[in-house]
Amino acid sequence: MFECFLEIAFEAEVLTEEHPELQELARQLVHEDPATRPAAIQELRDMIYERGECAPRRMDDAFLLRFLRARRFVVPRAHKQLVRYCRFLEQYPELYRDVDLWGLARVGCAYEGCMLDRPGVGRVTILRFGTWNPDDYPVEELVKVGMAMMEIGLRSPKMQVLGGTVIVDMAGITMKHVATLTPTIAYQIVCLMGLAIPCVMHSCHIVNYNWLLNTFFFLFKRFIPKKAWKMIHFHGHDLESLHQLVDPECLPPRYGGTCRHHATIGTWFNKIRKYRDESFDRDMKEFGWVIKE
Missing domain, CATH: 3.40.525.10 (CRAL-TRIO lipid binding domain)
Known part of the structure; x- marks a missing residue:
């Protein structure tokens, strides 16, 4: 039984779907509100274009959402994180x-x-x-x-x-x-x-x-x-x-x-x-x- 549960956990590692039960956890842990999430993503996207401090390899919602969650949906902080991320990748492509x-x-x-x-x-x-x-x-x-x-x-x-x-x-x-x-x-x-x-x-x-x-x-x-x-x-x-x-x-x-x-x-x-x-x-x-x- 233990091996079965562990195998299920491994299989779930590559899944990218958002399950409904995650929504409440996201609200509690990273201050994510489903009603305002699209606006926050667009605000971050606009900030990237306006400031021109980085050129992310992706600009889709799912990618930008990573940075908003990492900084509890404070858009300026998410943007700073994204800039550091892009510079890190540019500096060390050998990784x-x-x-x-x-x-x-x-x-x-x-x-x-x-x-x-x-x-x-x-x-x-x-x-x-x-x-x-x-x-x-x-x-x-x-x-x-x-x-x-x-x-x-x-x-x-x-x-x-x-x-x-x-x-x-x-x-x-x-x-x-x-x-x-x-x-x-x-x-x-x-x-x-x-x-x-x-x-x-x-x-x-x-x-x-x-x-x-x-x-x-x-x-x-x-x-x-x-x-x-x-x-x-x-x-x-x-x-x-x-x-x-x-x-x-x-x-x-x-x-x-x-x-x-x-x-x-x-x-x-x-x-x-x-x-x-x-x-x-x-x-x-x-x-x-x-x-x-």
Whole structure:
């Protein structure tokens, strides 16, 4: 039975339909009003044309809606987010252009996701970079995976509304790992966690760290906006501290949780490949990824 439910969850990852029950959640979580939504989308579209600060690859309602939801329907803030997003894509095309999407599954368990999506927590994504061997592939591959995860996830209206929570598990991190983190890589990771990508980020939790934390975090501090620091929490090895802010039902057993609906990024990519449709392939190819059969 458990495997069946998990398979249904994987199949739903590529769906882009808006279900009626999402409407009330959108009203509560991102201040979305169905009556005024068309006007807000048009206001954002007009602002893009009038200000000329960016040239999005798409201008349709569904695409612009991502940015409005990410900024709780405050149109000027949504426009700023869109400008940052477009500039990020222009600055780092190597993160997606001509990248073999299915080949990214090779990162295995460096990322993990809990698919018990809840309001206030959303999708729990776990970064376990200590499981990555820098001799196997460069750190840039990890950033490409993060980029793909965000773009695939944000195709889903549910993920646009529910957002996500990030856990950075530093178990196994060594100086060899830290040495790969250039300022550019640190900036790209911060951008993917909400600075540039239009996502609702609830919180970020740092666990299982040692004396390397200061060196590790020094590279990131300069890129994290001051207002975002209130969302970052340091727990050390204290799982009870983590549980006070993230419901254990949304966490895998490794972190004292009870969620069985979790999978490594390697499994997730393989399931996306299995359940994708023509719309998915078209969207990703238009973006720049290579979709091999």
